[in-house]
Amino acid sequence: MKILLIEDENELAESIISYLTGNGFVCEWASNSKLAIDKISIYEYDCILLDLMLPDGNGFDILKELKRQNKTEGVIIISAKETLETRIEGFNLGADDYLTKPFHLSELLVRIQALIRRINFKGNNLVAYNEIEIDILSKTVKVKGKKIDLTKKEIDLLLYLIGNENKVLSKSAIAEHLSGDMADMLDNHDFVYAHIKNLKNKLKDAGCSDYIKTVYGLGYKWQND
Amino acid sequence: MTKKLIHKTSKAYLLFTTVLLVITAPAFYFIIQNLYLEDVDEALELHKDEFLKYSVSELKQTEISFWNKYNREIKILENQNIKKETCFYKSYYDSLSQESEPYRELNVPIFIEGKPYTLSVRANIVESEDLIVSISIIFIAILFFLLLGLFLINKRLSYKLWKPFYQTLEKIEAFEIDKNNQPQLGSTDIEEFNRLNYSIEKLIEKNTSIFANQREFVENAAHELQTPLAVFQAKIDTLIQSAEFSEEQYKMLSSLNDSVSRLNRLNKNLLLLSKMENDSYNEKQTINLNEAIEKHFDFFAEQAKSKNLTIKTELKETVAVKSNPVLVETLISNLFLNAIRHNIKDGIIVITLSNQSLTFSNSGQATPLVSDKLFKRFSKSNPSEQGNGLGLAIIMNIVKINGWSIQYNFSNQLHQFKIIFQNGNH
Numbered sequence: 074m075k076i077l078l079i080e081d082e083n084e085l086a087e088s089i090i091s092y093l094t095g096n097g098f099v100c101e102w103a104s105n106s107k108l109a110i111d112k113i114s115i116y117e118y119d120c121i122l123l124d125l126m127l128p129d130g131n132g133f134d135i136l137k138e139l140k141r142q143n144k145t146e147g148v149i150i151i152s153a154k155e156t157l158e159t160r161i162e163g164f165n166l167g168a169d170d171y172l173t174k175p176f177h178l179s180e181l182l183v184r185i186q187a188l189i190r191r192i193n194f195k196g197n198n199l200v201a202y203n204e205i206e207i208d209i210l211s212k213t214v215k216v217k218g219k220k221i222d223l224t225k226k227e228i229d230l231l232l233y234l235i236g237n238e239n240k241v242l243s244k245s246a247i248a249e250h251l252s253g254d255m256a257d258m259l260d261n262h263d264f265v266y267a268h269i270k271n272l273k274n275k276l277k278d279a280g281c282s283d284y285i286k287t288v289y290g291l292g293y294k295w296q297n298d
Numbered sequence: 299m300t301k302k303l304i305h306k307t308s309k310a311y312l313l314f315t316t317v318l319l320v321i322t323a324p325a326f327y328f329i330i331q332n333l334y335l336e337d338v339d340e341a342l343e344l345h346k347d348e349f350l351k352y353s354v355s356e357l358k359q360t361e362i363s364f365w366n367k368y369n370r371e372i373k374i375l376e377n378q379n380i381k382k383e384t385c386f387y388k389s390y391y392d393s394l395s396q397e398s399e400p401y402r403e404l405n406v407p408i409f410i411e412g413k414p415y416t417l418s419v420r421a422n423i424v425e426s427e428d429l430i431v432s433i434s435i436i437f438i439a440i441l442f443f444l445l446l447g448l449f450l451i452n453k454r455l456s457y458k459l460w461k462p463f464y465q466t467l468e469k470i471e472a473f474e475i476d477k478n479n480q481p482q483l484g485s486t487d488i489e490e491f492n493r494l495n496y497s498i499e500k501l502i503e504k505n506t507s508i509f510a511n512q513r514e515f516v517e518n519a520a521h522e523l524q525t526p527l528a529v530f531q532a533k534i535d536t537l538i539q540s541a542e543f544s545e546e547q548y549k550m551l552s553s554l555n556d557s558v559s560r561l562n563r564l565n566k567n568l569l570l571l572s573k574m575e576n577d578s579y580n581e582k583q584t585i586n587l588n589e590a591i592e593k594h595f596d597f598f599a600e601q602a603k604s605k606n607l608t609i610k611t612e613l614k615e616t617v618a619v620k621s622n623p624v625l626v627e628t629l630i631s632n633l634f635l636n637a638i639r640h641n642i643k644d645g646i647i648v649i650t651l652s653n654q655s656l657t658f659s660n661s662g663q664a665t666p667l668v669s670d671k672l673f674k675r676f677s678k679s680n681p682s683e684q685g686n687g688l689g690l691a692i693i694m695n696i697v698k699i700n701g702w703s704i705q706y707n708f709s710n711q712l713h714q715f716k717i718i719f720q721n722g723n724h
Contacts, residue, residue: 082525082528082529084529084532084533085525085528085529085532088529088532088533088535088536089532091536092532092535092536092539095539153521153524153525153528155569156573156578157624174524174525174527174528175524175527175528175529175530175531175532175558175562176528176531177531177535178532178535178536179535240539241538241539243534243535243538243552243555244552244555245555245556245559246535249559252597255594255597255631257562257563257566257567258563258631258632258635259563259601260560260563260635260639261601261604261639263604264600264601264603264604267603267604288538288548289545289548290545290548290549290551290552291538291548291551291552291555292538
């Protein structure tokens with residue numbers, strides 16, 4: 074999977090690249106819009122991460138250029154701007170998702186995965202991990218071929234954990250992922266523990282291996298050992 | 299107690315004229331009376347002189363009774379044994395008017411055909427009682443017309459003179475610093491008011507620019523903070539992946555992580571506040587409040603679980619308001635969160651919605667909150683709390699933008715925040 078990151082902030086770009094590289098992605102980086110347009114014209118990407126404020130232009134121009142070249146890459150806008158107007162303009166110009174800075178890298182990763190799944194959708198939308206099988210469309214989860222009963226939130230959490238395999242996920246990152254738009258309101262992340270515990274128990278009851286590891290004081294990690 | 303300007307000046311005029319007239323009235327009375335009596339005395343003297351000059355030499359003793367019969371005011375009396383002219387007051391009963399009338403009388407010793415007699419010349423004088431009544435009537439009439447005139451002139455004049463002042467006052471009253479309606483006070487033909495208008499305009503201009511600067515600063519600061527915060531967040535996310543840490547290090551990372559997420563929230567709330575102040579949420583639509591409350595109910599119910607709170611909703615009727623959907627959602631979320639955050643374990647939250655108001659009541663600390671600082675930014679009743687002290691400021695702002703009002707009450711051990719939609723726009 075190839076990703077193009079268009080971002081002028083070196084430090085942020087470095088972190089994003091290092092996080093994504095570990096999870097089966099090849100990440101290329103363009104720090105300005107000229108470089109970005111050059112790369113877009115030559116290569117094909119599975120997903121483009123686009124910052125809107127670039128030193129030599131507006132990220133929207135890159136969206137227009139993609140449209141002009143009839144490119145079908147998925148685009149996730151990552152921007153500090155968060156007005157409804159910029160969101161709407163972004164979506165109108167063909168962006169697929171919009172992530173406001175600051176964000177957790179784990180969140181970015183699952184957004185990319187979800188976008189790529191949507192683009193490559195071929196009749197079924199399955200995520201499989203060893204004995205676990207998740208059907209994203211019908212919202213059902215099977216362990217060893219047997220359906221288990223999970224709530225919508227638990228399925229969401231499961232996808233998030235699997236998507237960030239081998240990564241330590243802080244409680245606040247999980248809390249923010251689970252609460253979506255309401256994340257800004259949260260000042261207590263205790264509810265994460267309850268969700269993790271329930272998911273863990275349900276998987277265990279279905280005979281699934283214990284993949285969810287507790288990282289002391291910090292959060293959780295999905296790991297196959 | 300404050301009164302209108304015209305009352306103050308009128309009162310001063312009224313007091314001055316009344317005092318002046320009250321003091322001058324008796325003086326006036328005495329002066330008039332003296333002048334009058336002098337005049338009467340002179341007349342009596344004149345009558346006496348006339349008598350002595352023309353009548354006394356021709357008068358015979360036998361004619362005295364005849365004289366007295368036809369002269370009521372100049373009579374010749376038996377000798378009264380007076381040595382010289384005497385002047386005095388005396389009352390005579392008047393059979394015509396059937397009352398005693400005051401007289402001024404002049405007695406003079408005279409000789410008729412060598413025999414001594416007393417000449418009595420008298421004049422009816424005005425009763426002082428009548429004089430006082432007349433003077434009083436005149437003075438009261440003067441007082442009345444004087445005051446009436448003063449009042450009318452004063453009123454007309456002050457209306458005309460103070461008109462620019464009241465216009466300025468009206469414009470200042472309509473001025474709101476957070477709205478873009480800087481008043482144009484204009485110029486008048488009165489120098490003092492021109493100075494006033496000029497000073498106020500300058501003051502407003504300065505304040506508006508300070509206000510705008512401050513607002514801009516908050517917005518810019520919040521915006522500029524987003525990128526370093528994003529880097530901070532990303533670096534921590536990356537750092538925690540790197541290797542195994544010691545217990546001590548995990549604790550530090552965890553607290554770093556909590557701090558950055560707290561910073562994020564704080565920053566987003568500041569941005570929200572400055573956006574609200576910049577009128578970014580002015581698009582209104584009809585919003586069903588019942589739906590708005592139920593929309594995130596599950597989310598907040600989940601948040602309330604860790605404190606084992608009971609949430610009761612009393613949504614008696616379907617209520618719709620005209621407002622901005624983002625603002626209404628933010629309002630409800632903040633009220634909800636506030637009720638959860640400041641609650642105690644096993645506490646309750648009661649949400650009541652009626653046509654006029656929306657109330658969030660929650661159990662919490664056993665004493666009422668200090669309400670004058672409650673809605674200020676960064677004011678916290680307990681500094682060690684998790685909240686950032688912006689929640690109620692945001693609530694207040696949304697309430698203000700919509701022209702609603704908010705009340706805080708503490709009763710039955712419940713802290714109650716009541717939003718009143720008094721504008722009738724629902």
